[in-house]
Amino acid sequence: MxxxxxxxxxxxxxxxxxxxxxxxxxxxxxxxxxxxxxxxxxxxxxxxxxxxxxxxxxxxxxFEPEDYPRPVQLLGDPTKVTVLFEDEHLIILNKPAGMKTHPNQPDENKTLLNHLAAYLAPKNQFPYVVHRLDKETSGAILFAKNPFVLPILGRLLETKQIFRRYQAIISGNLSKESLTIRKKIGRDRHDRRKRVIDERKGDMAITHVQTNSYDKEKNRTSIYCILETGRTHQIRVHLESIGHPIIGDPLYHQNPKGRLMLHAYELHLAHPFTGEMIVATAIPGLW
CATH class of the missing domain: 3.10.290.10 (RNA-binding S4 domain)
Known part of the structure; x- marks a missing residue:
C-alpha cells in the first residue's frame, strides 16, 4: 500500500x-x-x-502487507451500499434501518460492513469501523478505507471533532423548544440488551434536544439531538427517561409500532489530511 x-x-x-x-x-x-x-x-x-x-x-x-495485516471479512451485497461521501481515505454511508453495522460472528455476511467490503473489493480497498449505529437506527455513518487513517479518525471522534446530529420522532408533545438531558447511564441488570438511568454507578451522558415540530393529530414530536457523549442507546434511554420514548423503539417504548424513528441526519468533520470540511446529510426514508 x-x-x-x-x-x-x-x-x-x-x-x-x-x-x-x-x-x-x-x-x-x-x-x-x-x-x-x-x-x-x-x-x-x-x-x-x-x-x-x-x-x-x-x-x-x-507500506508492506505485514505492516497492516488485513482482517478476514466475508463479502456481502455491494448494491446495498448508499454512498454520501467517498475519497481515497474515508467513506460515509447512509445505513438502512434494521441492518447491523458490523458482524458479531465470523460467519455473518449481511451487515453494512460486509456490504461495504464487497463494494470496495474491486478497488482492492477494505473498510474499517470508526463508530457504529444501533441495528434499528438509520443514517450517516463513517468508515475508514485503510488502516492508516483509522486511528486519526478515532482521535477526531474521541476529541469530539466529528459532529453528528440525529433526527427522531417521539411520543407526546415536547413543549420545550430545547433542553439538555444530563443523566448517567448504566447496564440493565435484568436485560443484557438494555441500558438504564443509573445515577449511582452509570457513566455520565449528555444529550442536547431541539424541538422541530409537533403533530397534534398523531400526538408526536419531531426533534433533533446532538450527543455530547456517546453511550450505548444514549438518545433512546434519555428520551424514555423524560417520558417521551422514540416511536417504534422495541426496547424502550411500551407500545412499539413500526421501525425505530431514529436517524443519524448529519455528520460533519474536517478532513484529517486536507482540512476540508465534509458535510454529509442523510435523508431519512419513510417514517
Missing amino acids: ELSIQLPQNFKEQSVRDLLEQEWLVPRKVRHFLRIRKNVSVNGEPALFHFLVKACDLVTLT
Missing part, C-alpha cells in the same frame, strides 16, 4: 518523526519499518526521520 498526502497550507513545520508519531499516529512498529526500509519520501526524494516537512510538501509512505 502506497499513500501520498500533500500537507495543507496551514501545516506547521515539523520533523518527519513528529509528523508520523504525533499527527498521523502511526504505530511504533510500523514507524520502525518505515525508517529502516527508507519507505518515506518527501517531494519524490527519500527522507530521513529528522528531516523537516512544511506546508504543501508531498509525503509518500510505502
Whole structure:
C-alpha cells in the first residue's frame, strides 16, 4: 500500500518523526519499518526521520502487507451500499434501518460492513469501523478505507471533532423548544440488551434536544439531538427517561409500532489530511 498526502497550507513545520508519531499516529512498529526500509519520501526524494516537512510538501509512505495485516471479512451485497461521501481515505454511508453495522460472528455476511467490503473489493480497498449505529437506527455513518487513517479518525471522534446530529420522532408533545438531558447511564441488570438511568454507578451522558415540530393529530414530536457523549442507546434511554420514548423503539417504548424513528441526519468533520470540511446529510426514508 502506497499513500501520498500533500500537507495543507496551514501545516506547521515539523520533523518527519513528529509528523508520523504525533499527527498521523502511526504505530511504533510500523514507524520502525518505515525508517529502516527508507519507505518515506518527501517531494519524490527519500527522507530521513529528522528531516523537516512544511506546508504543501508531498509525503509518500510505502507500506508492506505485514505492516497492516488485513482482517478476514466475508463479502456481502455491494448494491446495498448508499454512498454520501467517498475519497481515497474515508467513506460515509447512509445505513438502512434494521441492518447491523458490523458482524458479531465470523460467519455473518449481511451487515453494512460486509456490504461495504464487497463494494470496495474491486478497488482492492477494505473498510474499517470508526463508530457504529444501533441495528434499528438509520443514517450517516463513517468508515475508514485503510488502516492508516483509522486511528486519526478515532482521535477526531474521541476529541469530539466529528459532529453528528440525529433526527427522531417521539411520543407526546415536547413543549420545550430545547433542553439538555444530563443523566448517567448504566447496564440493565435484568436485560443484557438494555441500558438504564443509573445515577449511582452509570457513566455520565449528555444529550442536547431541539424541538422541530409537533403533530397534534398523531400526538408526536419531531426533534433533533446532538450527543455530547456517546453511550450505548444514549438518545433512546434519555428520551424514555423524560417520558417521551422514540416511536417504534422495541426496547424502550411500551407500545412499539413500526421501525425505530431514529436517524443519524448529519455528520460533519474536517478532513484529517486536507482540512476540508465534509458535510454529509442523510435523508431519512419513510417514517
